[in-house]
Amino acid sequence: MKQLIVVSNRVPSPDKDSGSQGGLAVGVMNALSRTQGLWMGWNGQLIDDAEQHTPQSYENEGVQFATFPLTEQEHELFYVGYSNEVLWPLFHYRSDMVEYSREKDAGYQHVNERFARQVAGQIPENGDVSIWVHDYQLLSTGHYLRQMGIECPIGFFLHIPVPPWEVFRILPHHERMIEHLCAHDTIGFQTATDLRHFLDNVERSGVASVEGNTVIYDHRRINTGVFPISIDVDTAREMAEKGEQSSRSKRLKDSLQGGPLIIGVDRLDYSKGLYKRFQAFEQLLENTHTRYGNVTYLQIAPLSRTGVERYASLRRELERIAGHVNGRFSTYDWMPLRYLNTGYDRETLMGFMRQSRVGLVTPLRDGMNLVAKEYVAAQDPEDPGVLLLSNLAGAAEELDGAMLCNPFDVEEMADMLDAALSMSLEERKERWQRLHKVISTNDIHRWGESFITALDQSAAARHADKQ
Incomplete structure (x- = not known):
């Protein structure tokens, strides 16, 4: 050879x-x-x-x-x-x-x-x-x-x-x-x-x-x-199972007080559509009173290319809108949007994904996006979350079973977030099985x-x- x-x-x-x-x-x-x-x-x-x-x-x-x-x-x-x-x-x-x-x-x-x-x-x-x-x-x-x-x-x-x-x-x-x-x-x-x-x-x-x-x-x-x-599907699943039992995952679960979690995991980059996501989450809270005080959105976005001014500017803008959303909706015991520039090891991230009800992956343009596939692999087959995926990510051409959205349409994303959070267990399992078949076949x-x-x-x- x-x-x-x-x-x-x-x-x-x-x-x-x-x-x-x-x-x-x-x-x-x-x-x-x-x-x-x-x-x-x-x-x-x-x-x-x-x-x-x-x-x-x-x-x-x-x-x-x-x-x-x-x-x-x-x-x-x-x-x-x-x-x-x-x-x-x-x-x-x-x-x-x-x-x-x-x-x-x-x-x-x-x-x-x-x-x-x-x-x-x-x-x-x-x-x-x-x-x-x-x-x-x-x-x-x-x-x-x-x-x-x-x-x-x-x-x-x-x-x-x-x-x-x-x-x-x-x-x-x-x-x-x-x-x-x-x-x-x-x-x-x-x-x-x-x-x-x-x-x-x-x-x-x-x-x-x-x-x-x-x-x-x-x-x-x-x-x-x-x-x-x-991705390596088996390794990702094992990481998620172990990560869910970690002290960090347990602390995260306790902090949610029984409410559903929306998660996004992205390198900080203008191509990832984070600003539009934050706007969509704000629209969700504005539209649906049943979500008020209940749902939490965790966005993990480690810094990248810190020497490039456009990335520094993006960071400032995201900090501004995150502060705006939290200032508008937070209560003394609930902060709806948790925006972190801290990086975590993959086992921790996979554990976080496993306990989330919605995986929010909405780049404005992406070659593939492996986070979408990792989110699928991380899920509990008996109680899987829903993948809300940009139709402009490469993964959208493969992942039959995801909810596909236009990442430039803030109102559509808000409506789809609400639908994903309300989705029945039967539909969530059916969608996950289709998604898992794809990533298992083409690993x-x-x-x-x-x-x-x-x-x-x-x-x-x-x-x-x-x-």
Whole structure:
């Protein structure tokens, strides 16, 4: 079996228990453990001269890791600048937030080339290896690997949405981005919508041609497909069962005084729709007097990208509206909206989800959203909660059984919250069974295996074409 090299912007810390890692880590670790694989990426350190540092190697659970630092300037231009001030907002349909500059663009290309050099240095002499590159920070890494003469199979998986042509074309040098993606043998997307947008962008850019789901560029055939990422269902369920018995979960349950809990768990980001959620919860309290003094909404939103002003501004705005809602409705023994910027371990979060009546997952745009799937896995089959899910999340294309809402329609969300809180046990169980069937059939292990299989098949077809 070929060795697998996985490349991502960040890698799991060796100091963290792998059981606390999210979906990507679980899926990648499973694939790597079967191939004596190597995971490469940035180690989170910022230094003065990163070029002088060789990758730091370590082993965890039979998987080799090789990490390296960035300079502060590289981090500012590549990660903060181009990745999160250009690509992230654009790919989430927020063209009004794109802040492009040539300096950021050059910094992004420079770091992608450096990632490629680091990976090339780890390829064995016999070249018997496959490379799997992940996400929007590394769209150009495969291109630079090809420029260095690397001919082994290279796959790419995009975790975030793909915008349609009229949005994508806003990106300066978008033709170059498509050319760079055409260096891969297989490109994977979360949903059929993302795949359709990508193929349309390729055709309309004039960079390459499309035959079915195959892109043809410079005599290369690039296969594309849909590979919706998922979770480890059994591990998530076990975490939820243990977490429900924790002291934190018991304290939370006691504080609810028998009332139902609505829960949201999201990284603090403007794409998650938290402001609209808070407004919808306020509308619920305004519309339904039976909810007054009874229901509690817990929103856990750990801080992210604290160096980006838009995120600091979002935090201030959410604090303002949370204070407004609580100031308007709270009583001496009831605070309806609990807004926390504290992060918790996954076992605690899963325990919180298990005891909640409604899982509120309403991003304005999302590639997949694994919290939706974790919420389903966390539920008690005999008394499950209801998943209220944005129809603009990638997960909405999979999760038959969720209540789907328009995250821009505050009044609709309020009405659906009320309906979810009032839903009969029979309907809740029927919906949960449909949801659980989906996540059990397509779990994180199948995701990794199906992508690697597709990459192997693409590489075999390319080799046959050369004969």
